[in-house]
Amino acid sequence: MRDSTRNIINNSKPAHAVDHNLVPELSFEGLLVEKRPAKRRDGTVAEGLYNMWITLNNPAQYNSYTTEMVKGVILAFRAASNARDVNAVVFTGAGDKAFCTGGNTKEYAEYYAGNPQEYRQYMRLFNDMVSAMLGCDKPVVCRVNGMRIGGGQEIGMAADYSVAQDLANFGQAGPKHGSAAIGGATDFLPVMIGCEQAMVSGTLCEPFSAHKAYRLGIVSQIVPALKVNGEFVANPMAITDQMLDQYGRIVHGEFKTGDQAKAAKELMKTGEIDLSLLDQAVEDLCAKLIETFPECMTKSLEELRKPKLDAWNRNKENSRAWLALNMMNEANTGFRAFNEGNREVGREIDFVALRQALAEATPWSQELIESLMPGKEG
């Protein structure tokens, strides 16, 4: 640091800085919160300054967030927002498989299913988590270390920037698993990618590649993560070397099919995943952010977040109430199906059988729910 600035700090800083945090400790099950030294653009450490890394640490369940983790994320963002020495927040997940696949379906199925008043309280926390991100005084970078699905995609889109490793898939899960993507996706997607693509993503629940997410504008940067024979290669599962098909339709970022997909899977097996380029890209972004005026940065964030924040604030309370009541029937059925199913029998209900029952005005009952579970046909 410059000597002249150091002297002024020593002579004029208050004897005690007030602590604005709500809790003194940031230690939560399933969450890592740490300050990592911030760097300048030339790579040197900016002494006394940090980036706050908030890591969802539940990799065995694809970093899905439990109620306890949600509480931790709220407080961690609040702490990052208050921390005078924090430049940016890096929000990520442990490992290289998933950033986050949303709410913890085990907890949903085993505790919240059929318990709407409990889920309403949970949704207060969930809403506060998204609001804590959108209200954070520091820029929020989502380090997309792996798939970002369901509520994972929603909290990811609440970040200001997303930088992804290119093997990560993106998408919603709600209508397949008994929910609606109203934890942010229906608010953010139309603003971020337009109404038509938002409709496709929010209703059909078909995952898409990082290259497509980049093309649509959900992420600002992607980097390769697969190393084959020591060289980084683009995600082999996605088409990355062609923009249009013979009819002029965009194919860049679409998943390969047939023999090409089989060959891509084989190639994947020969490689290893290396997230060093992702970390470099995140560091580079944080370094760009640190070389700005802090209050001008915060004001810019506040203004540029408004399209997302306005939509979120307009809908979040109604969404909470609807999601709570939905825990009585469709969520009760869908999350149980995911939790109790497996690769062999599948993890989704028989949607047509449900629609057939409802077409005959059949009321919801426990028996109806049981009859729809995967592996129960016949």
Ligand SMILES: CC(C)(COP(=O)(O)OP(=O)(O)OC[C@H]1O[C@@H](n2cnc3c(N)ncnc32)[C@H](O)[C@@H]1OP(=O)(O)O)[C@@H](O)C(=O)NCCC(=O)NCCSC(=O)C1=CCCCC1=O
């Ligand atoms: C598509 C998937 C994300 C990935 O599929 P695949 O690669 O085939 O892996 P799986 O075998 O399915 O999963 C591997 C293991 O991880 C467990 N897992 C995955 N996701 C979750 C989760 N969200 N919670 C708990 N556990 C999870 C899975 O059970 C496997 O473990 P096992 O021991 O059985 O081997 C696919 O995994 C998937 O679709 N996941 C669920 C996505 C989902 O439905 N998320 C919840 C959406 S709803 C939501 O998030 C909401 C947020 C707030 C508002 C309301 C709301 O609904």
